Amino acid sequence: MAPHLVQPGWRFWRQAACTLGASVQHRTWAGASRIPRLGSPWGATATSPRVYRSGFSTAPRAPEVMLTRERYPVRRLPFSVVSGEDLAAFERIVPGRVITDPEVLEASNVDWLRTVRGSSVLLLRPRTTEEVSHILRHCHERNLAVNPQGGNTGMVGGSVPVFDEVILSTALMNQVISFHDMSGTLVCQAGCVLEDLSRHVEERGFVMPLDLGAKGSCHIGGNVATNAGGLRFLRYGSLHGTVLGLEAVLADGTVLNCLSTLRKDNTGYDLKQLFIGSEGTLGVITAVSILCPPKPRAVSVAFLGCPGFSEVLQTFSTCKGLLGEILSAYEFMDAECMWLVTRHLRLTSPVQESPFYVLIETSGSRAGHDAEKLNDFLEQVLSSGLVTDGTVATDHMKVKALWALRERISEALSRDGYVYKYDLSLPTERLYDLVTDLRARLGPRAKHVVGYGHLGDGNLHLNVTSEAFSPSVLGALEPYVYEWTAEQQGSVSAEHGLGFKKRGVLGYSKPPEALHLMQQLKALLDPKGILNPYKTLPAQA
């Protein structure tokens, strides 16, 4: 018998294999899973005011966030400043929803990561497309800059103002317009919270085609504006495929109604694609039509320990071959990630300590058939030594608890200190080399250098923490990380977008001709540049 078979992990695995769905009972669980409404990682108020602010009793006091204009070399463009007449005009457009209270504004001025901070004095909360149109028409005439904001969970500083841009929140645009239960087409306003939509369609036998750790707070409009990837990308693909139509309001207030529900429509240019991933720089998305797949009848999650990254990759190949169409997610995290979630969030690892962990989800229509396939796969990876320990869950709550280990890494990192975040697309076989390289390069200057992510999509989340923001750590990371990525023909932003923090690095992943065309499109749709200035596109000389 191979040596690993006598390890405790094997015994644990054997129990799991025999009692699929019950195995997680063998370990102590922290019980925490998805955050119903995301608070900031510090339990402070760095989310939009609509969201529930959870308090973490163990969290230290949130450090003050430096103003973006002080931390970064950025100059305010010559936009107008909000006047008393502007406030009166907005009060006529959205009566009672013109917010100037500094305490409420503080939450909308600071991003979820607490790394950037604007100084807006005005937050507007429209309910309808017409109201958004009137607001933008006024801002356009008055040359007032506007920052569209959804759930404020963005990772790249795109969701909050850089200076005093007017914050236009979609929080009250939260109505489902229709759901077609034959086709699974959902039409809704942009401010619907992803988790609420999930619940809505699940009650009708469908699922949202995307899922992410921020689901309790992020809005569908924000998801579309960032072209969010997330945990179901491997199965259902990009929003460029699942979004059937959208409605957007242009900078001058024009309403562009492309809210089609058709699967096929080849009439002219597909304009909706321009807005997917445009991060609020081309228009404000006010409604979305999205195709929801049928809800899988059987979902299982396996959480496995691997002895090395090469085994993580081989396990992925094996799993694609043996699980085939039922494979719906393949995520990985390294040992430092596990340390962070157990240390900062008090979650418990369900498997013995390993250098790497993978989370595999299967979703299918027949539990027996899926379990058989999963068991075959698990037997194979275990007997070949690719996996040293593992557990499997089918019960909904246990599935959620396993997912929490992966989904809450971001939150754990934010409690560790200042976080330098990189979201890269790389060839899978080189994906972890960058993490190893950086550990050597940064040495003791970094508290942690961790790698995790959507391995099935070739997407690495590389995160580095230090006690506080340090220009020297940043200097060691950039442009090194971007050059490394460009050498591999990778992307410097796989799914988070560019926002404010990454706008200067677009050139590492796109040729000058593409950049030029993007600038021209921006000028065409927003000639005064009032929509999310300082975001996505590099500053022009």
Ligand SMILES: Cc1cc2nc3c(=O)[nH]c(=O)nc-3n(C[C@H](O)[C@H](O)[C@H](O)COP(=O)(O)OP(=O)(O)OC[C@H]3O[C@@H](n4cnc5c(N)ncnc54)[C@H](O)[C@@H]3O)c2cc1C
């Ligand atoms: C714990 C956690 C896990 C995450 N996991 C993932 C993940 O797996 N995959 C992933 O891709 N992202 C992930 N994210 C990042 C983030 O949740 C996504 O980018 C999300 O799509 C942002 O949605 P939001 O409503 O919060 O948008 P915001 O953060 O409010 O805004 C993001 C950008 O979109 C613009 N915008 C927002 N709404 C509109 C609108 N209606 N019209 C035009 N522009 C708009 C904003 O101006 C900004 O530029 C995660 C974040 C957290 C905190």
